[in-house]
Amino acid sequence: MHDKTQLKAEAKSVLDGLKGKTLSNKDRMAIPVQDMPCQEAAIRAGNMEEVAIGYSEEQARVEAYRCLQCKNAPCISGCPVSIDIPGFLRLSAEGDFTGAADVIRKTNLLPAICGRVCPQEKQCQLVCTLGKALKSVDKAVQIGRVERYIADRERTSGQSPIPEIAAPTGKRVAVVGAGPAGMTVAADVRREGHEVVIFEAFQKPGGVMVYGIPEFRLPKAIVSEEADKLRAMGVKFELNTLIGRTIPLETLFKEDGFDAVFIGVGAGLPKFMNIPGENYVGVFSANEYLTRANLMRAWDQKRAATPIYHSKRVAVLGGGNVAMDSARMALRLGAEEVHVLYRRTREEMPARAEEVEHAMEEGIIFDFLSSPTEILGNEKGRVTGLRVLSYELGQADASGRRSPVAIKGSEQDVAFDTVIVAIGNDSNPLLAKTTKGLAVDKRGQVLVDENQKTSLDAVWAGGDIVLGAATVILAMGEGRRAAAAINRYLI
Amino acid sequence: MNKIIAKERLSQEVFRIELEAPHIARERKAGQFVIVQTDVDFGERIPLTIADADTAKGSITLIFQAVGVSTHRLAELEPGAYIEAVLGPLGNPTHIENYGHAVCVGGGIGVAPMHPIAQALKAAGNKLTVIIGARNKELVILEKEMRAIADELIIVTDDGSYGRKALVTEPLKELCEAEPKPDLAVTIGPPIMMKFCAETTRPYKVKTFASLNTIMIDGTGMCGGCRVTVGGKTRFVCVDGPEFDAHEVDWNGMLLRLGAYKPLEDAAHKELHESGQCRLDALADAVMAKAGLGKSGGAS
Ligand SMILES: Cc1cc2nc3c(=O)[nH]c(=O)nc-3n(C[C@H](O)[C@H](O)[C@H](O)COP(=O)(O)OP(=O)(O)OC[C@H]3O[C@@H](n4cnc5c(N)ncnc54)[C@H](O)[C@@H]3O)c2cc1C
Ligand SMILES: Cc1cc2nc3c(=O)[nH]c(=O)nc-3n(C[C@H](O)[C@H](O)[C@H](O)COP(=O)(O)OP(=O)(O)OC[C@H]3O[C@@H](n4cnc5c(N)ncnc54)[C@H](O)[C@@H]3O)c2cc1C
Numbered sequence: 147m148h149d150k151t152q153l154k155a156e157a158k159s160v161l162d163g164l165k166g167k168t169l170s171n172k173d174r175m176a177i178p179v180q181d182m183p184c185q186e187a188a189i190r191a192g193n194m195e196e197v198a199i200g201y202s203e204e205q206a207r208v209e210a211y212r213c214l215q216c217k218n219a220p221c222i223s224g225c226p227v228s229i230d231i232p233g234f235l236r237l238s239a240e241g242d243f244t245g246a247a248d249v250i251r252k253t254n255l256l257p258a259i260c261g262r263v264c265p266q267e268k269q270c271q272l273v274c275t276l277g278k279a280l281k282s283v284d285k286a287v288q289i290g291r292v293e294r295y296i297a298d299r300e301r302t303s304g305q306s307p308i309p310e311i312a313a314p315t316g317k318r319v320a321v322v323g324a325g326p327a328g329m330t331v332a333a334d335v336r337r338e339g340h341e342v343v344i345f346e347a348f349q350k351p352g353g354v355m356v357y358g359i360p361e362f363r364l365p366k367a368i369v370s371e372e373a374d375k376l377r378a379m380g381v382k383f384e385l386n387t388l389i390g391r392t393i394p395l396e397t398l399f400k401e402d403g404f405d406a407v408f409i410g411v412g413a414g415l416p417k418f419m420n421i422p423g424e425n426y427v428g429v430f431s432a433n434e435y436l437t438r439a440n441l442m443r444a445w446d447q448k449r450a451a452t453p454i455y456h457s458k459r460v461a462v463l464g465g466g467n468v469a470m471d472s473a474r475m476a477l478r479l480g481a482e483e484v485h486v487l488y489r490r491t492r493e494e495m496p497a498r499a500e501e502v503e504h505a506m507e508e509g510i511i512f513d514f515l516s517s518p519t520e521i522l523g524n525e526k527g528r529v530t531g532l533r534v535l536s537y538e539l540g541q542a543d544a545s546g547r548r549s550p551v552a553i554k555g556s557e558q559d560v561a562f563d564t565v566i567v568a569i570g571n572d573s574n575p576l577l578a579k580t581t582k583g584l585a586v587d588k589r590g591q592v593l594v595d596e597n598q599k600t601s602l603d604a605v606w607a608g609g610d611i612v613l614g615a616a617t618v619i620l621a622m623g624e625g626r627r628a629a630a631a632i633n634r635y636l637i
Numbered sequence: 638m639n640k641i642i643a644k645e646r647l648s649q650e651v652f653r654i655e656l657e658a659p660h661i662a663r664e665r666k667a668g669q670f671v672i673v674q675t676d677v678d679f680g681e682r683i684p685l686t687i688a689d690a691d692t693a694k695g696s697i698t699l700i701f702q703a704v705g706v707s708t709h710r711l712a713e714l715e716p717g718a719y720i721e722a723v724l725g726p727l728g729n730p731t732h733i734e735n736y737g738h739a740v741c742v743g744g745g746i747g748v749a750p751m752h753p754i755a756q757a758l759k760a761a762g763n764k765l766t767v768i769i770g771a772r773n774k775e776l777v778i779l780e781k782e783m784r785a786i787a788d789e790l791i792i793v794t795d796d797g798s799y800g801r802k803a804l805v806t807e808p809l810k811e812l813c814e815a816e817p818k819p820d821l822a823v824t825i826g827p828p829i830m831m832k833f834c835a836e837t838t839r840p841y842k843v844k845t846f847a848s849l850n851t852i853m854i855d856g857t858g859m860c861g862g863c864r865v866t867v868g869g870k871t872r873f874v875c876v877d878g879p880e881f882d883a884h885e886v887d888w889n890g891m892l893l894r895l896g897a898y899k900p901l902e903d904a905a906h907k908e909l910h911e912s913g914q915c916r917l918d919a920l921a922d923a924v925m926a927k928a929g930l931g932k933s934g935g936a937s
């Protein structure tokens with residue numbers, strides 16, 4: 147059930163029924179989970195607008211009333227930035243959304259984004275007592291959806307407060323990379339009165355939030371509002387600047403007078419499968435495909451100069467958010483049939499549950515337990531298909547995950563004209579290569595201590611460049627920790 | 638935002654612009670390039686080699702051929718105007734040392750990126766031979782600049798309208814056959830030309846570098862769109878290159894990948910001209926009219 151008006155009406159009648167009552171836990175447990183209103187699958191597959199429309203006030207309040215206000219609040223420890231979840235839910239239930247926004251803002255700088263893209267079912271909602279009591283994580287309090295409502299309400303009211311800035315300290319901090327990690331550091335460090343400059347390689351701030359995650363899942367206007375907020379706080383942006391090339395990291399200290407540097411350059415090095423045929427025309431990394439479509443706006447072919455491949459039958463390799471985004475983007479760009487090939491089954495898919503569900507509703511075809519051994523092409527070097535091997539799940543390994551075992555002789559050739567490789571990213575080696583003394587592990591991830599401090603003096607790092615490809619909220623969490631350490635260092 | 642401070646039309650379709658870019662001017666080395674975008678919302682990101690830099694002025698020079706929509710848009714900008722985004726310097730600098738005798742083979746617009754490399758090779762003490770190849774006389778660029786640094790300059794044109802009537806591979810072959818043969822060849826130009834240069838020097842075992850001009854998007858190693866097979870391995874031109882051992886490059890694979898968007902690009906380019914939006918046509922027509930010739934049919 148996705149219809150906005152109907153969901154709102156139902157919520158209203160639930161809300162009326164709750165009026166004046168003192169709710170017992172049993173009462174709360176009986177309140178129905180509030181579904182997310184969405185664009186109809188058939189319609190949204192043909193546009194770039196946001197799929198999930200967001201709760202109405204009534205729905206947000208009803209959902210918030212479901213919270214049992216647990217004393218131990220396990221949800222808080224499930225959230226990487228430890229938001230006072232029962233706190234903001236209690237205020238929301240009462241209709242005090244301004245108060246709720248204040249609670250969230252204490253620890254989460256980007257709630258409108260996290261509410262949309264956090265893998266809640268693996269974080270805050272996974273450990274929710276209500277979900278446990280009702281024996282399904284799907285029935286946990288929909289924390290992320292309420293969080294999104296609170297953030298959107300504040301955003302659209304035009305009254306998001308600009309944080310207070312302490313008196314100027316005369317200290318200068320350089321932030322490398324304008325993804326969620328860098329943006330968080332910028333805000334937290336700027337608040338203490340230090341001067342902050344963010345250096346970003348791309349023409350727009352936001353990192354993966356602008357070039358990777360599509361418009362239909364995270365409107366770019368939200369990301370640019372966050373950047374504008376930083377500007378209003380006095381943070382400066384130097385776009386089109388590649389640290390390590392345009393300005394060497396050492397120069398930031400030696401000539402540009404910075405006192406501390408934060409590295410938040412993300413994990414932007416696409417992995418390929420290393421199978422034959424991978425360089426045929428029509429094979430893309432998800433990064434390339436999504437960058438063309440999102441950042442370069444190739445979906446808007448009337449206005450954009452960047453071309454995008456016209457595909458009919460698309461195969462997406464992988465099972466994470468990146469794979470879901472690529473598949474759904476291909477559909478929106480006019481593909482007739484889109485398959486996702488994943489080596490394991492739906493249970494093991496790392497993508498957010500909601501995205502998998504949405505992709506299925508939109509008609510994406512999932513070929514589980516299958517993976518290509520070769521990409522086939524014609525004499526023009528264009529992709530014509532995949533040689534696909536089938537798998538079955540074997541014994542559980544030490545981590546409890548059942549690993550896929552190839553079924554001998556099960557290869558089949560399937561016709562495709564486009565292959566999008568979405569099997570993850572490694573760390574971009576550029577900064578490590580051009581910066582003497584910056585210690586990285588063998589995968590190229592920057593090594594840090596418990597305060598996000600790197601091997602170099604006055605240099606901290608966080609986000610995907612430290613964690614490998616992770617999540618927005620983890621990148622933010624690392625940013626907060628680094629910012630705290632930088633602020634201590636600069637006293 | 639980078640301000641254009643000078644502009645010159647080198648031939649009907651080739652332009653030289655100088656723009657403010659102090660950081661890039663300071664850091665750049667021979668062989669590196671920038672990514673340019675005239676419109677950060679809807680424009681394409683296109684790679685162009687840094688042809689020259691002036692650290693005192695804080696400026697860099699780009700030389701480019703108007704071949705499609707994005708290079709046209711760039712060619713339309715006049716001094717005083719701003720380019721919305723310029724990112725660089727990107728790629729690895731050319732490895733410069735005293736090899737002995739170096740031959741630089743530049744084809745068409747490839748002469749532009751060759752110039753700083755030739756300059757650096759000369760400065761490192763190499764004996765320098767430069768071969769410039771072009772379709773016709775009108776398309777020969779940087780002759781004066783190359784003559785100033787080369788010990789020997791050979792010009793060839795496809796139609797014989799200037800210099801020798803030959804392809805660049807002919808004089809290159811003669812040089813390889815001579816005793817002593819060259820110690821290094823560098824080739825920059827259309828991929829097909831670079832491929833044949835590689836085939837020319839291969840039998841003589843003359844070390845040959847080629848600077849690859851694949852399609853690029855970010856230019857920072859993030860997308861993999863620029864990948865080519867070199868020595869059996871997938872490499873990213875923007876971060877592992879742009880120069881590679883020409884004898885190891887899978888030229889056929891690269892040629893196929895370059896054509897990936899050809900139909901779409903050509904359609905967009907055609908539309909630009911047909912819609913009457915291309916100001917270069919008007920300019921070109923004016924030049925042609927002045928010379929007493931007919932309509933130009935557009936720059937390229
Ligand atoms: C398609 C896709 C979908 C995803 N979906 C989700 C999701 O649903 N939920 C979720 O939580 N996470 C998701 N993620 C992961 C999430 O986006 C990342 O974990 C997060 O963005 C990492 O943040 P970051 O700040 O570390 O780096 P990034 O967001 O990668 O930002 C790094 C920035 O640094 C810039 N940069 C790099 N090198 C330099 C340099 N040398 N100088 C200057 N600037 C530089 C880059 O251009 C970039 O803008 C997704 C990722 C992808 C690719
Ligand atoms: C590292 C590097 C350095 C470069 N340096 C220069 C330079 O100094 N001067 C210069 O004029 N050009 C240079 N190029 C090529 C330049 O980037 C392209 O000409 C430009 O991107 C074309 O854009 P467009 O929109 O005008 O044309 P499009 O409409 O995109 O293309 C028009 C025609 O050019 C072909 N083409 C597209 N991209 C390339 C490419 N990368 N290489 C060769 N042909 C291409 C297309 O197949 C098509 O036939 C360089 C390329 C690379 C990768």
Ligand code: SF4
Pocket residue numbers: 224225226227228229231254260261264266269270271289290293619
């Ligand atoms: S930030 Fe993410 S994990 Fe934390 S409460 Fe919000 S949705 Fe849950």
Ligand code: SF4
Pocket residue numbers: 212213214215216219220221222231232273274275276277287289
């Ligand atoms: S665990 Fe669930 S029910 Fe308990 S406080 Fe947190 S959100 Fe509410």
Ligand code: FES
Pocket residue numbers: 852853854855856857858859860861862863864873874875876
């Ligand atoms: S241009 Fe994107 S990786 Fe080279």
